[in-house]
Amino acid sequence: MFPKINPTQTKAWRKLKAYYLTHHSMNMNELFDNDVNRFDKFSIEFEEILFDYSKNIANDKTIELLVDLANECQLSAAIQAMFTGEKINETEDRAVLHTALKSFSDEEILVDDENITPLVQVERRRIEKLCNEIHSGKWKGYTGKNIKYIVNIGVGGSDLGPAMVNEALKPYWLDGIKSYFISNVDSANLLEVVSEINFDETLFIIASKTFTTQETFTNANTIKEMFLEECRNEDFIQKHFIAITGNKQAANDFGILNGNIYKIWDWVCGRFSLWGSMGISIALTIGYDNYEQLLKGANSADQHFVNEDFNKNIPVIMGLLSIWYINFFNAQSEAVLPYSHHLSKFKAYLQQAAMESNGKNIDRNGFPVNYKTGVAIWGEVGTNGQHSYHQLLHQGTQFIPCDLIIPIGTHSTLDDHQNKLICNAIAQTEALLKGRTVKEVDGLANTTAENENYKVFDGNRPSNTILLKKLNPYNLGSLLAFYEHKIFVQGVIWNIFSFDQWGVELGKELSKSKLDSINKGGISGEFDSSTNGLLNRLLKLQVN
Numbered sequence: 001m002f003p004k005i006n007p008t009q010t011k012a013w014r015k016l017k018a019y020y021l022t023h024h025s026m027n028m029n030e031l032f033d034n035d036v037n038r039f040d041k042f043s044i045e046f047e048e049i050l051f052d053y054s055k056n057i058a059n060d061k062t063i064e065l066l067v068d069l070a071n072e073c074q075l076s077a078a079i080q081a082m083f084t085g086e087k088i089n090e091t092e093d094r095a096v097l098h099t100a101l102k103s104f105s106d107e108e109i110l111v112d113d114e115n116i117t118p119l120v121q122v123e124r125r126r127i128e129k130l131c132n133e134i135h136s137g138k139w140k141g142y143t144g145k146n147i148k149y150i151v152n153i154g155v156g157g158s159d160l161g162p163a164m165v166n167e168a169l170k171p172y173w174l175d176g177i178k179s180y181f182i183s184n185v186d187s188a189n190l191l192e193v194v195s196e197i198n199f200d201e202t203l204f205i206i207a208s209k210t211f212t213t214q215e216t217f218t219n220a221n222t223i224k225e226m227f228l229e230e231c232r233n234e235d236f237i238q239k240h241f242i243a244i245t246g247n248k249q250a251a252n253d254f255g256i257l258n259g260n261i262y263k264i265w266d267w268v269c270g271r272f273s274l275w276g277s278m279g280i281s282i283a284l285t286i287g288y289d290n291y292e293q294l295l296k297g298a299n300s301a302d303q304h305f306v307n308e309d310f311n312k313n314i315p316v317i318m319g320l321l322s323i324w325y326i327n328f329f330n331a332q333s334e335a336v337l338p339y340s341h342h343l344s345k346f347k348a349y350l351q352q353a354a355m356e357s358n359g360k361n362i363d364r365n366g367f368p369v370n371y372k373t374g375v376a377i378w379g380e381v382g383t384n385g386q387h388s389y390h391q392l393l394h395q396g397t398q399f400i401p402c403d404l405i406i407p408i409g410t411h412s413t414l415d416d417h418q419n420k421l422i423c424n425a426i427a428q429t430e431a432l433l434k435g436r437t438v439k440e441v442d443g444l445a446n447t448t449a450e451n452e453n454y455k456v457f458d459g460n461r462p463s464n465t466i467l468l469k470k471l472n473p474y475n476l477g478s479l480l481a482f483y484e485h486k487i488f489v490q491g492v493i494w495n496i497f498s499f500d501q502w503g504v505e506l507g508k509e510l511s512k513s514k515l516d517s518i519n520k521g522g523i524s525g526e527f528d529s530s531t532n533g534l535l536n537r538l539l540k541l542q543v544n
């Protein structure tokens with residue numbers, strides 16, 4: 001296992017702190033003026049992706065010190081430990097091998113003395129077979145019709161990744177197939193989907209690693225009841241329901257036979273699970289070949305992460321710059337700004353991936369951390385965000401590093417729109433960098449001594465720009481893998497366990513006792529006065 005190092009005790013951390021104190025007012029505009037090669041030096045090309053990190057408050061020395069920090073925190077050993085199946089998720093005693101799901105190599109990876117590579121390959125072949133049967137029309141619904149609607153019922157990692165990818169790759173949807181996602185236990189979600197599908201043309205995917213999650217179980221049971229009410233034959237469940245789970249028995253108890261159960265292992269963390277059977281809704285919607293392209297792009301990014309030097313390694317630099325801002329500049333949040341309508345669900349996916357992973361306050365030695373860890377991630381697709389919160393990004397008092405994700409190629413034929421979209425994105429990075437001085441404001445129309453201050457922008461606000469030649473399955477796979485590994489890099493340096501999620505348990509437990517009280521029809525002062533008051537009001541309003 002790689003060592004458990006408090007980052008603040010490293011030499012590099014101390015040096016970074018000192019460097020921050022003397023250089024935090026470093027001006028990026030001067031850095032550009034003083035180095036004509038800054039863009040070339042601080043950008044990394046990876047296949048069809050360009051990662052430009054030149055618009056950051058960082059120079060050669062900063063990057064050198066950050067890389068030193070990664071080395072002192074034994075990042076290489078940590079990467080090696082994850083990829084070879086060491087049980088780095090110690091609080092759950094699990095290996096973390098979502099990377100194995102993307103691999104196309106026959107290399108052996110051992111978990112508890114079992115080689116998992118063939119298991120992954122078998123499951124992948126099963127997904128391919130399922131796609132072939134559904135897409136060829138060999139798989140029929142109970143009235144003899146083909147499957148037209150794919151409905152994924154899951155929540156958290158069993159929903160967000162697949163839902164985001166399906167949305168991102170809408171231009172690749174196969175003719176005649178439409179996919180839907182039911183995640184919220186709010187019945188509005190379920191009823192909306194039900195109103196758009198026909199049960200006899202639908203494949204329901206019950207996606208739950210544990211098969212015990214309250215929301216998913218409730219939605220799955222309601223759908224099953226509705227389905228049986230319509231077809232009145234339990235045998236038809238096998239034509240319309242499959243499960244993705246590590247809890248075969250619970251799926252059997254639900255009524256799904258083994259042939260319709262696809263496996264997720266405990267060495268796959270839910271929020272990084274879209275690469276395996278959790279991605280069945282993706283494969284069914286965009287076709288198996290495109291789904292494989294997604295995995296291949298991700299696998300290639302994994303290889304980049306494993307093999308590149310840290311100072312040319314996209315996820316390492318992403319993670320280190322983020323640490324620079326969070327731990328030294330005291331950034332409280334990061335904005336992710338995809339300039340693509342199809343990436344509208346990217347932020348929600350990334351929020352779980354980053355915040356469930358690194359929102360931790362106990363270190364790997366079991367002690368409270370004495371430094372900041374994960375921050376809030378937020379954002380909206382461009383240009384919509386520009387007409388909303390970009391005011392705060394440019395002139396607010398918060399320090400918010402931004403990532404702008406810009407696919408260049410478009411799937412539509414409206415080049416004029418695409419050029420406007422991209423130019424808006426690049427202009428935002430320029431405005432964040434340059435700002436606008438009083439002198440520049442002076443020349444503007446209608447500017448007076450009274451209003452000139454309002455038109456001044458400080459600038460010097462950092463951003464990364466990620467250009468993709470096109471938002472296709474391969475490039476999307478690479479992009480997602482980069483963010484996954486950025487999160488991993490941060491977790492290693494913060495010395496926290498990024499792959500458990502104990503923080504979500506308390507709310508789940510407490511909700512059960514509330515439900516018991518409601519079902520009993522009365523509250524007898526068992527909770528705090530606010531909780532009692534809210535529940536009593538609920539009961540009163542339900543009665544009326």
Ligand SMILES: O=P(O)(O)OC[C@H]1O[C@](O)(CO)[C@@H](O)[C@@H]1O
Pocket residue numbers: 154155156157158207208209210211212213216270271356501504
């Ligand atoms: O797939 P399951 O077991 O239903 O869990 C769904 C989600 O719930 C969580 O455990 C947290 O609530 C996530 O980590 C997970 O992605």
